[in-house]
Amino acid sequence: MAKAVGRLERPGERQFALRKHLMGWYAVLNSDFMAGLSAILERYRGALAQLAAIKFPGEIMSYYWYPWHDKGWAKARAVANGWLDLRGYPEELEALAERWGLRCDWAAPWLHACFMQHLSPVFPSSGELSLIPLGMHTDVESLFEHVRGENVIRIEVRYQPWPPVVLRDPSKDLAKVDWKRDFTPARQKAKEEALKQLEQQMDEIDRRHLGRGYRLRGTESALACHIRWLYHRIALKKVPKQIALEESVGQDAVEKAIYQLARALSLRLPRNRAVSVRR
Numbered sequence: 001m002a003k004a005v006g007r008l009e010r011p012g013e014r015q016f017a018l019r020k021h022l023m024g025w026y027a028v029l030n031s032d033f034m035a036g037l038s039a040i041l042e043r044y045r046g047a048l049a050q051l052a053a054i055k056f057p058g059e060i061m062s063y064y065w066y067p068w069h070d071k072g073w074a075k076a077r078a079v080a081n082g083w084l085d086l087r088g089y090p091e092e093l094e095a096l097a098e099r100w101g102l103r104c105d106w107a108a109p110w111l112h113a114c115f116m117q118h119l120s121p122v123f124p125s126s127g128e129l130s131l132i133p134l135g136m137h138t139d140v141e142s143l144f145e146h147v148r149g150e151n152v153i154r155i156e157v158r159y160q161p162w163p164p165v166v167l168r169d170p171s172k173d174l175a176k177v178d179w180k181r182d183f184t185p186a187r188q189k190a191k192e193e194a195l196k197q198l199e200q201q202m203d204e205i206d207r208r209h210l211g212r213g214y215r216l217r218g219t220e221s222a223l224a225c226h227i228r229w230l231y232h233r234i235a236l237k238k239v240p241k242q243i244a245l246e247e248s249v250g251q252d253a254v255e256k257a258i259y260q261l262a263r264a265l266s267l268r269l270p271r272n273r274a275v276s277v278r279r
Contacts, residue, residue: 018265019110021223023131025231026100033100033235038129040092041115047085051076052119072116073109101234103268141212150208153201159190226257230267233258237270 026033041048073090080086090108097107111131118129145151229247232238240258244251262269 015264018227018261019106020132021227022231022265023110025227026235027131029231030100030235033096034129036096036099037111037114040089040096041118041129043092044086044089045119047083047089048115049119051079051086052116053121073112076112101237101267101270103234103270104266106266145208151205153198155194155197157190157194157197159186161186222257226261229254230258230261230265234262234267234270 076086077090080089093111094108097103097111113133114129114131117133225247229243232243233240238246240254241251243258244254247254258269261267
């Protein structure tokens with residue numbers, strides 16, 4: 001098996017991280033979007049609070065986040081059909097997401113999960129609605145491995161620094177001794193053995209995770225920049241040419257980055273022309 005290169009990620013973790021990053025742009029830069037979201041929250045606050053505290057007792061908040069937050073949304077939609085206080089809520093949330101360029105299946109469930117996190121009595125909010133999850137999602141098997149100590153690296157190396165093992169004729173003039181060649185480097189041998197054990201145990205941990213569906217990806221230093229381009233494209237309706245001029249980059253690079261991210265996020269890109277952006 002080839003040695004793991006890059007960072008291990010849980011199945012679906014990349015999509016979750018991209019969504020979180022994009023929603024962060026909306027939370028920080030788009031006051032109109034947040035105002036519309038807060039208005040919906042206030043309009044249905046009472047019913048949603050009951051939904052968080054009463055309708056699904058015993059469910060931990062991670063139920064509302066990846067990879068289960070779509071199930072929480074499905075329950076909310078089902079309840080809204082027969083609960084007058086929530087009637088129209090799913091459609092309003094979907095319309096808000098659509099209006100601001102979030103033309104996908106995951107945006108409304110994500111926003112609903114934000115409401116549940118904000119209103120849950122288990123996790124009292126600071127008073128400010130956040131679009132970023134609390135980060136409770138985890139891999140149960142990894143949790144068990146942590147408890148059992150299976151992810152702990154243990155190095156056992158015998159290091160005897162003195163006396164050095166002499167590999168020369170004792171009668172040889174000490175002034176002519178090649179210390180690097182004529183003496184066994186005990187410290188170096190211990191380091192090599194320790195590194196060998198470290199690599200072997202790390203490879204074994206990687207194999208276990210890869211066997212459970214984890215994937216590998218390298219670093220993405222330009223990701224923040226590309227997410228910003230995508231935000232400008234879908235929320236502010238800028239065309240790639242306009243973004244490229246503002247960023248002093250090639251239009252092809254902008255188009256490629258936006259297309260790849262939109263595909264990874266299952267977003268439908270707008271087809272309309274650029275509009276003037278109010279600063």
